[in-house]
Amino acid sequence: MYLSESELRSHYESIFPNLQGSQYIIKSPLDAGYNCIAWAADDDNLWWWPTDHYTPGVYWPAKAPRDASLDSFVAMYSICCEYEECNNPDYELEFEKIALYSRDGKTVTHAAKQVNEKYWWSKLGKGNDIWHTLDALSGPNEAYGKVGKIMRRRRRSVG
Amino acid sequence: MKTLPAEKFRHTSHSKLSELLSAFEDYDTVPSPSDWIKDDVPSQGGQQPFFFRFHLPVEPESQGNLHDETVEAVSQFQCTETELEQRFNDFVEKWHKDTFLEASITAALTHPAYYGIIGLGERVIPLILHELEQRPDHWFVALTALTQEDPSNPGDGFDAAVQAWLQWGRERNLLK
Numbered sequence: 110m111y112l113s114e115s116e117l118r119s120h121y122e123s124i125f126p127n128l129q130g131s132q133y134i135i136k137s138p139l140d141a142g143y144n145c146i147a148w149a150a151d152d153d154n155l156w157w158w159p160t161d162h163y164t165p166g167v168y169w170p171a172k173a174p175r176d177a178s179l180d181s182f183v184a185m186y187s188i189c190c191e192y193e194e195c196n197n198p199d200y201e202l203e204f205e206k207i208a209l210y211s212r213d214g215k216t217v218t219h220a221a222k223q224v225n226e227k228y229w230w231s232k233l234g235k236g237n238d239i240w241h242t243l244d245a246l247s248g249p250n251e252a253y254g255k256v257g258k259i260m261r262r263r264r265r266s267v268g
Numbered sequence: 269m270k271t272l273p274a275e276k277f278r279h280t281s282h283s284k285l286s287e288l289l290s291a292f293e294d295y296d297t298v299p300s301p302s303d304w305i306k307d308d309v310p311s312q313g314g315q316q317p318f319f320f321r322f323h324l325p326v327e328p329e330s331q332g333n334l335h336d337e338t339v340e341a342v343s344q345f346q347c348t349e350t351e352l353e354q355r356f357n358d359f360v361e362k363w364h365k366d367t368f369l370e371a372s373i374t375a376a377l378t379h380p381a382y383y384g385i386i387g388l389g390e391r392v393i394p395l396i397l398h399e400l401e402q403r404p405d406h407w408f409v410a411l412t413a414l415t416q417e418d419p420s421n422p423g424d425g426f427d428a429a430v431q432a433w434l435q436w437g438r439e440r441n442l443l444k
Contacts, residue, residue: 120368124369141403141404141406141426142404142425142427142430146371154425154426154427155425156406156426158372158373158374160373163422164377164406164408165409165424166406166408166424166425166426167373177374217371219371220371234369236369
């Protein structure tokens with residue numbers, strides 16, 4: 110799809126109705142080289158997803174379970190990035206947080222990482238990075254469902 | 269019960285697929301066409317025909333009826349470059365539209381439009397390379413399926429894999 114920013118915004122808002130009027134910010138150009146799962150792990154040069162076979166351009170940590178369940182992704186982020194599950198998405202200065210979304214409560218559809226008190230940072234598929242509120246990507250149909258897990262790790266440096 | 273005379277279809281490179289399909293309907297022991305495994309076919313005489321080759325998977329109990337090895341049935345579609353490019357572009361746009369916001373690479377690489385592009389055969393390799401150059405995306409699996417090659421290296425990032433395939437295309441004059 111070759112779309113202008115306004116066309117992209119219209120497309121995003123048609124898929125994610127909660128984005129409308131939510132003051133989300135587009136932060137990067139389109140890029141099919143990495144996805145939300147990678148971005149939550151601070152990688153912008155590989156597409157992270159569990160596959161059965163070697164797939165060029167796609168990465169999955171070797172010791173992580175190779176399926177798309179929430180539990181397996183929790184294990185993966187624990188193995189790769191030292192995140193651990195937590196109960197609240199509130200901003201805490203001493204912790205970095207990520208959110209995993211699911212439509213059915215079992216299978217991961219999306220991941221986002223927290224920026225500050227207001228925004229979370231998502232890579233939208235092959236599209237842009239955006240800053241958005243946590244529930245802005247929630248919803249039925251092609252939206253990402255709802256937040257199923259929150260994870261956190263101690264921030265390595267503050268300020 | 270009528271069984272498939274395998275030899276009849278081993279050298280049918282100029283048959284039309286519709287004729288082949290209707291011929292198969294006369295036999296009782298041929299697997300459903302939906303169960304066939306599609307493969308590519310080498311170029312002939314410098315031409316790049318628009319081929320479909322189907323391997324009929326032979327079940328152990330049916331081997332005696334069919335053949336002592338996989339039966340091949342080959343058919344050929346001919347279409348113009350313009351028609352091919354139109355089909356390719358239609359599949360590409362459908363694929364982008366349906367998978368643009370997907371995190372799952374599995375969903376993208378198993379989308380019917382992606383299979384459709386692979387099914388267009390080796391003539392689309394230059395079109396895929398051009399698309400990869402203009403709008404980098406996960407074309408590596410399709411290119412490997414069509415060429416039986418993989419110039420990227422394990423551990424390459426996305427950008428390195430893209431560059432490896434573009435270099436592969438330039439070396440073969442497949443990329444203008």
